[in-house]
Each structure stands twice: as structure tokens, then as C-alpha cells.
Amino acid sequence: AQKVTQAQTEISVVEKEDVTLDCVYETRDTTYYLFWYKQPPSGELVFLIRRNSFDEQNEISGRYSWNFQKSTSSFNFTITASQVVDSAVYFCALSEFYAGNNRKLIWGLGTSLAVNP
Amino acid sequence: DSGVTQTPKHLITATGQRVTLRCSPRSGDLSVYWYQQSLDQGLQFLIQYYNGEERAKGNILERFSAQQFPDLHSELNLSSLELGDSALYFCASSVDSGRTDTQYFGPGTRLTVL
Numbered sequence: 001a002q003k004v005t006q007a008q009t010e011i012s013v014v015e016k017e018d019v020t021l022d023c024v025y026e027t028r029d030t031t032y033y034l035f036w037y038k039q040p041p042s043g044e045l046v047f048l049i050r051r052n053s054f055d056e057q058n059e060i061s062g063r064y065s066w067n068f069q070k071s072t073s074s075f076n077f078t079i080t081a082s083q084v085v086d087s088a089v090y091f092c093a094l095s096e097f098y099a100g101n102n103r104k105l106i107w108g109l110g111t112s113l114a115v116n117p
Numbered sequence: 118d119s120g121v122t123q124t125p126k127h128l129i130t131a132t133g134q135r136v137t138l139r140c141s142p143r144s145g146d147l148s149v150y151w152y153q154q155s156l157d158q159g160l161q162f163l164i165q166y167y168n169g170e171e172r173a174k175g176n177i178l179e180r181f182s183a184q185q186f187p188d189l190h191s192e193l194n195l196s197s198l199e200l201g202d203s204a205l206y207f208c209a210s211s212v213d214s215g216r217t218d219t220q221y222f223g224p225g226t227r228l229t230v231l
Binding site: 035037043044045047050091109 | 119150159160162165173175205207209219220221222223224225227
């Protein structure tokens, strides 16, 4: 079975603090993809990043960074110097094969991040 | 703005009724996915269409059906609605079903069944 675990249900921080959102996954696929999405209070789901299993380089995009560690099956997301606008629910997702060469996403339950002024 | 559009944004209806949710994918995207997000069950994959054909099925109830039209827009039909069907319904689109393309989501339709 393949699944995604986001153990932190809710996190509350004060503005400018750094915060790390954890994502642990299970898969038997040798080639797989991991994603992070953001869902702000307005409700839409916003794509943040996609990472394939062969690329273990960490990625940085502004205040956002992602740490992919295959050895521990983790794909953690860090926000540096958090801001109130970062308040949202963050979802980690894993792709899995379905019906041949098709893939579908398996989603974690999300981590609700509240950044307080 | 992801480029995926969904209508209507909000829908309020009564139990037993039938509704249709509409989705237009991003220009050039051939795959459309439908998801249901409820408070108690998180984000659940319902069904995927690729270029008009059903490609994958998830936790979609028999009371629900979907289709993708030649112009690639998709509709999700929900019938014999129950209180528990109240949820946020998302449509997403991607370029090609054969690879792991990124799914881009629409703004969602919030369905309330009274």
C-alpha cells in the first residue's frame, strides 16, 4: 500500500519564525513523484513543488525550501521567516501507478499552519 | 490563477436533488480529475478523464457520474443527494495522463445539501 503521513495536524507560530512541515511516505514504486500543495483560507489548492524520486537535491524557492531524503522516505517543507500570508493548510502528495502507465495522487491529511502576527 | 475554471462557485440544494458541476481545464491540458474534500475525509480522488475517456476511478459513489466532452470540459453529476455529500468539489487538470504531470486545481465548488 502507498500512503502519505503528515503527522502534524496543526502548527502555530509567530511571524518571522521558521517552521518545518513533515511528510513521510510509503511506496513500493522505484520511480515516484512527490508534491506539495497549499490551500489558503480562500479554499483553492495551489501547486508548490514536484520532486521525482531520482532527484534528491534540496530545492529552495524564496523563503520556501524542501528537503527530500529517500533514506528516511521523507519530503519535508520549511518556511523561513514565516509571514501571516503563509497561514494555510499544506498538503503533501505521492503519485502512484494506476491502470498501466497512469498515475494518481495519494494525499496526506494536511497540516494547518497558523502564522500569528 | 491556475487557469482551471469551475462553476458554480457555491451550490445549495436539498436532499434527493441532482446537481451538475462544471469544469474547464487549462488550455492544452487533456486530463481532468475530480476530487471531493470534506472535513472528515480529507481530499478524496473521485475520477479521472483523459481526452474524453475515463482513465481512473477512485472513491466515486454510484450516485455520482462524470464525463468529459469533445471540447475537453468536464461535468460531474451528483444525484440523490444526501447530507453527507456536502463538501468542496475540486477539478484539476494536467497535460498528459501518461506521465506524472502536475495537476493544477480549479477554485472548487462548495456544495451544501440541506
